[in-house]
Amino acid sequence: MSETTAEERLQHALELSFRYLGPRARTELEMRRHLEAKGVEPEAAEAALTSLLDQGYLDDARFAREFTEDKRLLEEWGADRIERRLLSLGIAPALVREVVGERGRGGESEAAQALLARRFPVLEDDPRELRRAIGVLVRKGYDSELAWDLVRAHARGGGFD
Numbered sequence: 001m002s003e004t005t006a007e008e009r010l011q012h013a014l015e016l017s018f019r020y021l022g023p024r025a026r027t028e029l030e031m032r033r034h035l036e037a038k039g040v041e042p043e044a045a046e047a048a049l050t051s052l053l054d055q056g057y058l059d060d061a062r063f064a065r066e067f068t069e070d071k072r073l074l075e076e077w078g079a080d081r082i083e084r085r086l087l088s089l090g091i092a093p094a095l096v097r098e099v100v101g102e103r104g105r106g107g108e109s110e111a112a113q114a115l116l117a118r119r120f121p122v123l124e125d126d127p128r129e130l131r132r133a134i135g136v137l138v139r140k141g142y143d144s145e146l147a148w149d150l151v152r153a154h155a156r157g158g159g160f161d
Contacts, residue, residue: 006043010047010048012044012154013040014048014051016032016035016038016048018057018060020034027090027091028053029089030090031052031058034050041098044066061095063091064099071085072103073091077112077140078137078141079101079106080143083100086099108142108143112137112147114149116137117154119133123155124155125155130151130155132146133154
């Protein structure tokens with residue numbers, strides 16, 4: 001069996017990388033873990049990562065912004081849930097705080113209100129129903145204090161203040 005050259009190992013790492021990038025964008029950490037799991041030698045993996053970063057195929061800042069926008073719009077996630085997920089994907093904490101904080105408390109409140117009004121058009125002042133509504137917001141990643149405030153306001157029927 002013949003030894004593979006460094007260039008061949010790099011090419012193999014890049015092929016694996018592009019296949020992994022096919023379905024969706026990835027973070028640098030995701031790609032690093034993928035190459036490691038596929039048994040790519042560390043030197044070839046680092047060279048592939050450098051190449052992907054230089055060419056713009058891996059960009060954690062862009063990934064974080066797109067991920068945040070998608071999760072907020074399509075799945076109605078709150079800031080806490082988005083933050084946890086981005087951190088688990090290897091996005092730097094400072095970048096996560098920047099991206100997640102772009103909407104601000106007011107925007108977060110508006111999104112939570114819209115979700116609450118859609119899921120609970122009429123909310124009775126029943127403790128079980130109130131806990132259910134709060135649970136929906138908290139599971140989506142909204143702050144529990146914000147959830148309590150909004151649910152109480154909605155249950156009073158006076159709208160959100």
